[in-house]
Amino acid sequence: MSHLHKPARIDRAPLRSLVLALAGWATAAAVSADDGAATVKSHCLDCHSRDLTEGEFSVEPLLADQLHTASRAQVMEKMRKRIAAGEMPPEDAVALETAERKQLLAWLDASLARLSEQLRDDPGLVVMPRLTPAEYRNVIRDLSGGVVTGGGRFLPNEGGAGEGFSNVGEAQGMNAAQLEKYLEAARDVLRHLRVSPTAGMVWREVPREAVDKPHEARFELVNDIIAWHGEQQIVWGNGHLRELEKAHGLSHGLYLEAAWRYRWRDQLGLEESTLADIACDFDPELSPLILAKWWDLLHQPKPSENTAGVIAQWKALPEPGTAEAADIRELCRAIESWKDEVDHDDQQENPFAPPYELSFQDEQSRAEVKAAAKTGTWPFEIEVGDAKELFLVLTDNNDGGSDDYGSWHRGRFELADGSRRDWKELVTVHQLDGDPVEWGYHPKREGRGPKSVGAHAPAILKFNVPDAAVKFFVEFFITDNDARQSSVQALVLREAPPEKHRRVYPQRFVFGGADSRRVGKKLASFEAFEREIRKRNVPSANLTKVGLNAERNVLFDWTETDLHYIGGPWNEQPEEEPQSLIPYYFTAQEARRVATPAARERLSNLREQLAAIAQTPHQDLLQFAKRCDRKTAEEGVLPPAEFVARLSAEDTEAYVHLRQQVVDYETRLEKKARPLLEAFATRAWRRPLAADELALLTHLYRDSRSAGFSYDGAMKSSLLAVLVSPYFLYRHPIESAKAEGPTPLGEYELASRLSFFLWGSAPDDELLRLAADDRLHDEQVLAGEARRMLRDPRAASLAREFAGQLWRFSDFDALTGPDAERFAEFTPELRRAMLTEVEWFLTDLFQNDRPLTNLYNADYTFLTAELAGHYGLKNEFEQAGGEAAVRRVALPPRSPRGGLLGMGLFLTKTSLPLRTSPVQRGVWAMEELLGREMPNPPAGVPAISEDETSDEGLSVREQLEIHRAKKSCASCHDKIDPLGIALENFDPIGRWRTELRSGEPPSTSAVTHDGAALDGAPGLRRYLDEHRDEVLRHFNRKLLGYALGRSVGPGDAALLNEMYERLQTGGYRFSSLVEAIVLSPQFRHRSQETP
């Protein structure tokens, strides 16, 4: 800790460093600088000269005293490593004599010690880093309050530098293509946002279409309001009945019984009760409104055919007091039996084939639906499964239309061998009653060709599934004309639909639309609006009749003022008769009456938002301009001067008045915009805004408004500028601007450095507040914040980003390594579970401060049920208890798992498609755990077989042995292979195995190059534990490199030593490393100079 209070050294003159360094060599090891340099000259310079830079390495600048202190140290460190490892000089060069070698190393050691003392705690050159894709994603997540989790997902993967991490500013490039990616990413993020003058900034998971024009913004809210009504219908039409059913075993019957009670209220002692009282007293779940509608229904003078039966039965219910009345509930239940015929909420799973996932929120399917609608051709695809027959169903949507046609064509089967066959070759199509249908038949006109069959709805066609068929494809075709004049549903099913669904299949897509046409016709002037609604595919309005009903109700319900907002006025329409027998369909007014307070608030919120963007002054001005013969006027754009000049005196007066209204309106609106922009930019730029910066953003907003953008659209111009700003994309200097030499970080800079280190994201409000109060330079506060932040869930970024890059599992989710046929068990789910195991294990390790030795030795891990099965730890998973999908599972004693080595992810990642690779696993343990660097393999190395056994019948192990017999291979493979061989009990997808495919047991014992006998994974674990200093020092170095965003140099040696000591005395706790780093001068200073 002692060095913490020293100021960072700022003596950077290369020449002086050199003199000092030279002095250091002379005294420290009794080796003269000349001796060392002379040895280098005689042994290295031949190959490593400026002209002949073998291995991209030259010693000439070193010998010529031309290097900065830091570069000098780097060069010497590299030399030391290679020479100490015996890799240099190479075999074909003149060897160093032992004494010479010793002397050279002593010289290097002494020089390095001196240099590192000189460079001690130097902040090093850290160029402002650009946000990496992962950081971008995290920052957007935090800016959106956790709502938008996929921000920047199309940004290209970032390279790496320094200690191998992508957050090294010096190495990050920028060009036009990259900038366009950021523009695109920002636009994508903003699609998840709605900005309204009343509700402020509201983020949502599902993106929306841009609403840059004022009328588009209003349409969008109208859509939401319609959707709200649709939801209400569903709540009361389906949800409510289901609730009753669940609680009482009947639903409609309860209303019938309540109505019966009202009818006989005098006899039941309820004379004082109104209908509503009855409903509430009888059962608090009942809706008085629905009961009232039932009452009217039961008393309608001219009941329809459908309702007459129910009414008669209800009227026939016994009087109270009679013996039969004791069973009144059962009697009502009996009446309810008709519901099967009209129940629109069949929850039963039916095997249908959706042409697409028909969620209209999903852009992809929306595009497909659009494309299909355009051609009238709707592709279906169904897995045949064990079905013997397939059914082509065409309903008439039960809407009274009789002119409903469609045809099925281009049927193909996919067979088990992957080939496809035309259906005409394999099947005969029959009517449901068994009559065969001729190919090419169409009930109305010429068919769609000889391979199609037509049908007049309602119709069900069927055919036998041919042997070996696994999939069936077919296209449903409906002509444009048919689609306009009728509405049908088309389904491909694996079993015949139940009788009750043959006219209309609940909750399934309707092709065409009699309803829409009818609505459109009635509301001729609504046509444009109606088209707009259709285009936007309000889900509830399309999917169900209930939704259509809601839509119509809302349109009817619109008052003239409301219509004015959305571009009316239109004539008000009379309310329609409820369309159905069931009294659960509400008019718009009724829906509002029965809604829950929360739902009502949501509606009124939407209506307020709509009112707030009605822009009445703009519309008035627009009307005025149009009246004055200016046809091209645009809402929100002031007419040009020549227009004003031509106006009569009277009109000018009117114009001036209207214009003032607009200006006042805009002033009020801007007052709302400005604080939103300031708050957002402050978070995004991670610092307070200067006045001119806010002014610039406000200008942009204002300009967009004057150009006729909606409020939402205009705000987004400015927000886009926030998100493409260098202030956002770069972790830019704030207070310590223009620093050349080492300079302490300012408060906001420190806040950012801390949060990007621990969270991979921007500072939160608390950090920004502390920075504003100048508190972060207090070491207590800084260390306290680091502790708080480690506990925060955002610290999972250390596992994902830091460890993910360190151990290279960031892209594991897309790994398709294992051969799909041999390892069919390696499903995407399993892959995900493997990634989860690693991420959870590490997050737990870091957040809960477990000893870092757990990295290679732990008696627990985190599993899903699937991964537990894969590992053979089902019982242990069960014993872990709880309901959680991912559980902390205690490993049984002597389990081969525990620590990273036993995790499926690493074992799979280091395998080849068909077999394990002891070499890759060995290299992994060697380089990524022990931190021992291996040189690149030479060109032209002999290959090991792709599968477990070579063509000559040799096992991988035997082939490796032959390999190692060659001296040039042995120097590395003697070190690598034993570590990998110890893991041979794990198969290529990380399962435990006791035999290879040949039936032989895998041999897992090997002797390391330094003489340790390993037997299996436990042996490797012991070996790592014996070398824990290497494992931990490697980890420390990487963590420091990640925290600083640069490579670790000789000047960091003291800090690395301190980190290691802290680990040892602190029970190997992660937090002790974090504290040492964040309090270090390196972390708290920056420099623009190479020392």
Added chain:
Amino acid sequence: MNLSRRTVLQGLGAALALPWMESLAWAAGQEQARPPVRWGCVLFANGVNPDHWWARQNGDQLELSKTLQPLAEFEKQLLVLRELHVFNNTSGPHWPLFTNYLNGAPVRQGLIPDGAESIDQLIAGHVGRHTAVPSLVLGVEPAEHGLRGGVPAVYYATVSWSSKNTPVPPEIYPRAAFDRLFDTTGLLRDRSVLDAVLEQAKSLEGKLGRHDRQKLDAFMHSVRDVEQRIDRATREERLEGWRPTLDKPNIARPGEKPPQDVREHMRLMLDLVLLAFQMDKTRVATLVLNRDVSHMQFGFLDGVGAEQLHSISHHKRKEKTLSDYQRINQFHVEQFAYLLGRMQAIDEGQGTTLLDNSMLMFGSNMFDGDLHDGRNLPLVLAGGGGGALRGGRLLDFTDKSEEEQRMCNLHLALARRMGVEIDKFGDSIHEMPGLG
């Protein structure tokens, strides 16, 4: 500031009304009534089966090896080049043999990417100002994250460099490429937003130290580049001279995610190149079909196993592996042949096809992938180059001097045929002779 930005924003309506105008605009104001020449490079990494990639000259006939057979029908539009080298390649690991394919520069291992501007970007810098998009840099297989073998993983995925320190990450999302080419909505707003961003950058500039300022300079440069691109894409000009044969994209906007099936993904990328050329949205395109040390699997080809391409390329002369290798090479050739076929079918007037007006490099960055052999690059040149290339021939540099064998001579020659007036590129000694 306000005035210009407002004017720009107000122009939005007009531009939207004529979404295809900009594609017709470039011919105007230029003397050329002839179709422009397009430059393309389609590259696949990891080398070829050395036994089946060759061509022989039999009189005026070109005899093609098995792997090259799919190109037979374009024989008259084909130059096969033999014994060209990138001499600055070093043997050993992969990346120095790949990422410098189009710049011929030595690639150094170090903290900061270190290469040179590639020929595609250089050409784009000259002819790109005539089109909505200066160049397309496309890929099918994404770059990995972070470092690989001590260098940024993007070295294994791209051959395009916009400057000495900036490799261009290839676009692998078909939708993003499509939108960049054809979607002009929102561009005018972007323009005014970028104006504001540039102002922000300027006020930051004064506060930065030396190294930070270099980063910001690159950023500001990029902003200006994008602004210029937007200006080009939204400019309206009178229509005269040569016009592209297509006003609107004739393929649907691709889905958000790339196709799962590699074949579809490649096909889509080729279609985008074709469409961009046809509509004259760009005249320069680079497409990397699979990256270096490719993990791509080709199990969909008859008889080819599950191994990754990189493993297969290390065939060790095993019969089965060599045959898989050949089959995969041929698959890549088939992709290129598809592109040529489509280009040949597009009539650009005056008796020329799009293929006649293009010059396309196609090949790999190594010869025998097993040996990491960066000499004798497998390379064919297709298209008429607007009259500059005369096909149906083998250009053999086997007996030529080392200077004559440099790839950069070819880069220089093609760049000059694209109208770029330079005398030297990379380690070129002169323009490669004998192409026309």
